[in-house]
Amino acid sequence: MANARDVAQLAGVSVSTVSRALAQGQHVSADTRERVSAAAARLGYRPNPTARGLRMGRTQTLGLLVPDLENPYFASVTKGVQARARAAGYGLFVADSEEDAPTEPELVREFAQRVDGVLLASPRSDDETLLRAVEGIPAVLVSRDVEGLASVAVDDADGSAQALGHLHALGHRRVGVAAGPGNSWSGGRRVDGLRAAAEQLDGVTLAELGSFPPYFSGGFAAADHAVAAGVTAVVAFNDLMALGILDRLRGRGVRVPEDVSVVGFDDVPVATLVSPALTTVHVPRAGLGRRAVDLLVAALDPARHPEPPAHHRLPVEIVVRGSTGVPGRPDHRTSTP
Amino acid sequence: MANARDVAQLAGVSVSTVSRALAQGQHVSADTRERVSAAAARLGYRPNPTARGLRMGRTQTLGLLVPDLENPYFASVTKGVQARARAAGYGLFVADSEEDAPTEPELVREFAQRVDGVLLASPRSDDETLLRAVEGIPAVLVSRDVEGLASVAVDDADGSAQALGHLHALGHRRVGVAAGPGNSWSGGRRVDGLRAAAEQLDGVTLAELGSFPPYFSGGFAAADHAVAAGVTAVVAFNDLMALGILDRLRGRGVRVPEDVSVVGFDDVPVATLVSPALTTVHVPRAGLGRRAVDLLVAALDPARHPEPPAHHRLPVEIVVRGSTGVPGRPDHRTSTP
């Protein structure tokens, strides 16, 4: 691999001139810049990022920490982050905490000296832990807020309001809530949003079915609670759980949406692959990633005067598909002849 | 952030001693090593990876290139790679080519100076391009072979044989093949495997339905071809396509598996989330990633004498679920009264 000295030699100049010619192009005559560029091109020269990183104190790399790369939610966030980072001239380090909160601070520390800034998607850790973890490192939180840190999230409460409004418009009055893990930040916001929306809507009562694992399997238990509670509709914490509810209801002979309507959250790709397709609140997951990168890159710009960390909100919107409809008979457990 | 000089100062030794004490522990008295370690711990010292990388010519970083991070297949590969890389003491750079083959060599070149080796998942590029792209960089291919490069893939042909064997055992004799893109390496192997297996099995004929996009949407077109061809079973190039076939068949009133059986390939998580659950050939995707890392890390070990690049094979096995059954009446287009 050619280095700056090789280029200098070929162009008949010094290494300093090579650096200047290729970097800003200032303080170098047009003629020499031409010669240097030609030499660099001929040798296929690329400045060594490690050396440059050492000297400049910036690695042109961002770090992304997610709890699970296989989870379609974070896969999309990662995709958005990767694309935007590359577009902004940054490489991307990725780490997967495997849903294990305690290792997250350690992963961030490992990042610390290799990246210029960190993007953190950590739904479960508590605020204190996160604040300490990113101490001294430019960071942006994804899909959650922590006081004192910049963040990008969606308007969960509004999504809940849209979901409940949709069900109310269809005529549902008794709606089950299948909440996610108690320590999930956006989970809390989604439930709060449902409660607030229920107060605004005429005659709607919420049946809080409990907390369930945010996966397909969690939906099974939630479905049984929903049936027991006699609701005509269920709002799930996320799509995977909603899919589990769908499957369990079908298994029990409860028809969707005739007997029970189901609404998910996130609009992950699989929501359209099932039948009936899932009505859900669309969350711009890749958009979250892109915006987070924009914020981080702006904060990294040395020409920028530092702004106080802000909490950014991206809009969501409900996508109505086949899993919601007008409510049927209250006692859907009686089978049709 | 503390550096080696700070530690040296606190421990009352020189930087060289700090380095030696913390690195091999050789050529340093036990007493000094103790003092240095204590000082390092007190300052929270971590050797700067950039500086070390410059000096040693190794960054302790691997690069992973995939065509689409959102595709559950590559999401799983990425997860496996990340976990194993971290376990082996390497960081992970990730790049997404967005299914655009021409940018892949460029991405590899961007990696070249930042990573010690590259993991390449590129189903579509041609051999020449890949060979040139990784010239001079330690590399391992994932899910495809190229002569002259190390690779890890699964036994696609055996998977095909298992799939067809399963259908044959159920009594199917006329089986549709919904192939993937023509330039997909494993796609070619899967079709070849089906042809070879068909020759071995009694009375099985293959109806090659054509090439389709490897997504849900591609399955729609394939399903219509399958119905037109009057087959009792279809093997799809991958699970997403199989899911599309399932959905389209249902839409047309064709029952699965009573009228037509469907077999997928890969066993991505969503295969179990639909109803009927998809019978499919399980591919150890994360395992591919882990094994690829093992190979690459071994090749990077300077103590190792270089071995010729080998093509590794991981086993697959069919997972029978609800989408396959004994064949029904040949003319399933006639509706039941």
Next chain:
DNA sequence: AGGATGACCGCAATCGATTCCATCAATTGC
């Protein structure tokens, strides 16, 4: 007791780029 051996440790070079500073030439102004 004196020299050889070896353990331990510090000095300084090194990796490859960036950047400050000094130098030199050329241009401009008076």
Next chain:
DNA sequence: GCAATTGATGGAATCGATTGCGGTCATCCT
């Protein structure tokens, strides 16, 4: 025509760690 200014360029320091080399001891052997 001479001084001052501007612009182009090279030399050398720098980032933070690793490592070859050499110096300084203590120890051991004869």
